[in-house]
Amino acid sequence: MTLTTAETRTKTDEARPRVLIEDWLPAAAIGVECIRERSTGQQPPDKRLHVWWARRPLTVSRAAVLGSLVPADFPRDVFERLLGFNGSSEEILRAQERLDWARQTGTRVPNPHGQRAFRRPLRTDDLERAHEAVRRQWNGPVSVIDPMAGGGSIPLESARLGFHTLANEYNPVACSILEATVDYPFRFGPKLAERARYWGAKLRKRFVARMERFYPKTGTVPPHCYIFARTVPCPDTSHPTPLVPDWHLLKPASHSGCGSSCLFAVPVVDKARGVWRVQIRRFGHGAGEVSSAPRPTYDDGKGISLFTGLQIPSEYIKAKAQAGEMKSALYAVALKTPQGLEFRPPEAADLRALEEAERELARLWPGWEKANVIPTELYPEISSDERPRLYGMPRWADMFSSRQLLAMGILVEELRKLRSEIVKEEGEELGAAVEHLLALAIDKQGNHNCSSTRWENTRGVVKGKMDRHDYAFKSSFAEMATCNSGGGLDWAIDNVIEAYEELSRLPQSPHPAAAELTLGTATNLPQYDDKSLTAVVVDPPYADNVQYSELADFFYVWLKRTQGHHHPEWFSTYLCEHDQEAVVNVSRFREDQKSGKKKGSAKEAREKAQAFYQGLMTEVFKEAHRVLRDDGVLTVMFTHKKQEAWTSLFTSLIDAGFTITATWPVKTESEHSLHQAKKNAAQSTVILVARKRRPNAGLGYFNAAMITEIRDRARATAERLKGEGLNAVDQLVGAFGPAMTVFSRYDEVRTDTGEPVGVDQAIDEAADAVSAWRIEQLAARGLDGVEPEGQFALLCWDVLGAAEFRFNEASLLGKAVGMDVDRLIAAGLVAKKGENVRMLSARERRREKPLENAEVMETLFGSVPVAKRGTKAEALRIHPNDPRFRTALDACQALALRYVEAHGGSGGIGSARALARQQGWTKDSPVARLMEALVIAAPPGVRHDQGEKSTAARFPEFRAWHALLQPLFGITPLDWTEQPPLQAAIPALEAQLAVEDQADDDTENEDEDEGEED
């Protein structure tokens, strides 16, 4: 793989000393380290401290900061070392190739990467060289700001490198996390962890003293956790009936059918008494075993009554929930024994304890309400997620069962009582920090101990509420035994403190300084003077991907009670402020139904929400423009595949006065899923570098010269990115930036006739140029005569590499070949499934009977042969014996059906050959050229037979085409044998993955605190 210079230099910027990231970035190797950051069992410590959404990897954050400050001629090997690389970028990429190959072939090789980059010690001489180079480049000290800092990966990395760092954030929950991430580790170091552990133990002791009796131990092993079902009165008998989507208590991860390791709670119903209980049973055919999983009693919002077997409508379930008639029933208790997890049905003592907890909560409630201990605030009326209200949880406190809420309230109360003692012993500053970490631990307990948790039965762990980034209703949930040693609260405290301690021990510059933190909107940073900052490095919200404040409210209501005194200015509002939040939230733009105003259309609301987001982002960039030095750098990280998102980002940047100077897609997620060829799931973060546009940049013309330049740059970039191992979607998205370097040179762009030209037109040109280039790669003999449908299918397989992909990605490609995805759906080539589009196989498109008396009929696609009694949709399908075929793609599929239906081999070839002869399809026909290209485009997942349920099994046409090319058309097909990468034959020694980082020690509960957007 080659690492070449970005071809994104703009003529107007040459006077300005360039920074490294404008000329070079080892993007592919950074991507490898970003994937490793997440894939070695344990997330980096900042991500484990507290939930925050859409956190960026540390390596890419460090690269963005350092690359924006050091000059373009900074030694690349020093830069690579400062990123924490174990060798040069080339070596990292070669090592990764070996690992990928080993993973695919199941070979064991030693870990060639060593420590993860973010942990590797920083050499003092390298840091000194960087600081010296930065001082020279900027003629003095520098300041870096992340004005939308979120969980803090950018300011953390900047501070670790020893630069003066500023972190601003709009959301108070994020600010609270930031304080513990970018301030405390630098101010207090590991000592804070030690003191927090001491006080954490005290807090736990007091908590256990009050709560222990509510978790009785009935045998030799104390309960580990409790599994509940929500219940509603059965519509016919009124008996409470459980809503359980899966009665498995344990099932192996690769579950495709039950086996001996499956364990169930089997409901046993006493219809006469109107009660039910469970028996714990293993799968099997012997005595005491069950041979099939019990039927779920909840699916897709609807229930099934245990008492009548009849369906319970979802509207009924919601109505009962809103009337307060939805309850919960404990049905299984998990025990952690030396032999592993065991389960038992609840005993009388368990049920009594639940009742007692309920009584205790009722007793404490009035005092707690007065003292503001529990969150009685109402869930907001305007929200993109109405489910808490629909399912009977109008207040935040309702998201907890009685015993869970009792535990949370006692924790708040006890932490408050402990406060004066902590401050007395530790002093104001350290004391406040100790208390803060304990407050974060309470949040962690809340996340894993509310009624929206989930019993994850493949690993036997409790999944936290924020496992999903929404307020989905959980009809069955798990409760931790919070008093257990090593579990429950003990786990939560330990987990937070451990994450903090690791943070404080991460390698850092010998002269680190805590980042300066502010709460406020990035649209207005009055604390900073005009032209005072060197670099703005920001990872803004991506349209509607995450509703930060809506999700953060879950924690806000608790932090307000545990941290309100520490930062009254952060926690003085009812819920999180959202007026200035830069997200697309359509619910905020629907007409107020109560005010009686006419409700606007959903489309109108969407447009308003989009316009609001774009307007706000423009303001954010304008403010960045104001605070930046004239020669300063704006570096933006962006992860999105929707063209609209890119259009709006570029428009905002240009409107704010910036010109784009470089873009680097960095692959931040493993591409492994692509090999399954089912879903296209890989994802990249694009780093985009911008500078202030020169004043009065004037008017540019969208004429042939500009269009050619855009197309050439887009194509050259895609070629370069392909060489760096980025997947085809990222090649496409990565080409947008360079196209924008041309477009964004001007204040305004118009056609020769004076019509204004929008960013989207430039992006369209870039997408079109890249698609044309891809087609050239696939079809050296051209695709003349191949209809847009065939070109589209080809591009989908080539670019998206999967049978299922996002609608917006499909429309991006559709545009490039002049094809609307809706037309493809109408043509029966693809099917829409929610947000996704699914490619239909030849078999799915097959009609039962061939067309006989063909007639001509006018359809969306022009004249089409159709049987007399056939419908339009039928006519658009295919049969291998049809007398005529509408498109080259139909013909290819018909040939494949002939081959497959004759069971391949010589019979299959003979049958297909007969059709080709009859139709006159020769080597130079569009059919042969398309087939050849499809074989080249075939992703690995469809090339070889991979078992019944694989994508390969759904699309046998690829293997048929591969087999037919030579005998039918004399074309030698591409060799599909997988070649091991060079040096792959390393002796088998140890596991493929990192050795330095121990496996996930988070065995108590799952703690994947956040996820990628998109």
Ligand SMILES: C[S@@+](CC[C@H](N)C(=O)[O-])C[C@H]1O[C@@H](n2cnc3c(N)ncnc32)[C@H](O)[C@@H]1O
């Ligand atoms: C993509 S996240 C940043 C994630 C961060 N880079 C990390 O790794 O954790 C974007 C952040 O922008 C914040 N935000 C939204 N609107 C804002 C505004 N007007 N001013 C400042 N921050 C804002 C959100 O609260 C969110 O934390």
